[in-house]
Amino acid sequence: MFLLNAAVLAAATTALLLGPVTVSTPALLTEAVVLVAGLAALLVANALVLRVGLAPLARLARTMSTIDLLRPGPRLPASGRGEIAELIAAFNSMLDRLEAERAASTGRALSAQEGERRRIAQELHDEIGQTLTAVLLELKDVADRAPAPLRESLHEVQETTRNSLDEIRRIARRLRPGVLEELGLTKALRALTAEFTGPGLTVRHHIGADLPPLSDETELVLYRVAQESLTNTARHARARRAEIRLESMPGAVGLRVRDDGRGTGGAPEGAGIRGMRERALLVNAALDLGPAPGGGTEVRLTIPVPERNTPA
Incomplete structure (x- = not known):
């Protein structure tokens, strides 16, 4: 100028x-x-x-x-x-x-969060779980020796205590996915679909057989994103069917969680979705969330992985 x-x-x-x-x-x-x-x-x-x-x-x-x-x-x-x-x-x-x-601070925060989840899950399992188990045994002993008029009431208390113990175990499993550490990602995702399948929601899984070796951090990100997606589906989507699909792609691994619910409706992203985005950043992944073909919501996570060298 x-x-x-x-x-x-x-x-x-x-x-x-x-x-x-x-x-x-x-x-x-x-x-x-x-x-x-x-x-x-x-x-x-x-x-x-x-x-x-x-x-x-x-x-x-x-x-x-x-x-x-x-x-x-x-x-x-x-x-x-x-x-x-x-x-x-x-x-x-x-x-x-x-x-x-941001990625470094998020990694430290999520690492501390996972450690706290493991600690709480361990305390739920070891302290409250064992206490309720002891209460069940005590109730059974009392019910066996109680007169007939009180036995039915004690059986109801036993059933309530047993349901509380099952709920605590479910909470502990969600806080600390022990099956992921012990049996691997494939069986952990299968167990996750079984956990969310109930009277009003059917969850199916399709897991590729040719998945490349993944790091522990990558497997945890995949599991947590699938878990959070199904949690949102069960709580908010009013869906009847959902699907988890994990497959190998050229130079990447793709996770897709789809449901047939009412969709997001343009609602602002909550803490759960932002948590998924933060986890995706830890492994340089791309996370997309939008309407699914035919209605509902689809979450797509694409994680780059090194190409495997094929033997000559």
């Missing part, structure tokens, strides 16, 4: 000094037309230069207003000249640092 203004002013000065161009006093109509036309040309040229030169800043402003660290996207090209390109490059560098710091 400076060069444009300098060129126009230099041309005007040269025309006044060396050419026959003059301005009368008072100015003639033709002279006024020439001056107004020159001023208009200068303003239009400045407007065009500003529009083109500041376009990268407009794109940067739009990116800054819509950026979400839980949804990493492509970086803006450092287009433009001089300070504008430097500003965009600095913003991209700052975004890289923020995403790396």
Whole structure:
């Protein structure tokens, strides 16, 4: 813009000094037309230069207003000249640092959360579970020796205590997926589908037989995303059928959880979905959530994995 203004002013000065161009006093109509036309040309040229030169800043402003660290996207090209390109490059560098710091802090928080879940699950199993088991044995002994009128009431108390013990065990399994650690991801997902299958919801699973070796962290992310997706389905979707599909893809592993419920309806994302996005960041995965074909909701998680070398 400076060069444009300098060129126009230099041309005007040269025309006044060396050419026959003059301005009368008072100015003639033709002279006024020439001056107004020159001023208009200068303003239009400045407007065009500003529009083109500041376009990268407009794109940067739009990116800054819509950026979400839980949804990493492509970086803006450092287009433009001089300070504008430097500003965009600095913003991209700052975004890289923020995403790396967010991923690191999220990893530490989720690691602490998993540790706390294991501790609570262990206490539920060892303390409350054993206490309720002892209460059941005591109730059975008392019921066997109680007179007939009280025996029926004691049996009802036994049944209530047994149901409470089963519920505590289910909570403990959800807090700490021991089957994942002991039997692996495939059997853990099968157990998860059985756990959520009930009178109002049928969950099916399709797990590929050619899955590549996965790290413990990747398996935990897959399990937790599937668990949270089915939890949302059971609580909010009013669905009758759901499906978990885990399969190998070129250079990646894909998890898809689909239901036939009422869909999200444009509702804002809650803590559960944001938690899934945070877990996806830990393994550089892409998480997409949207309407399923034919209605309902579909959660898609794609985790990159190293290609396996096939023997020659």
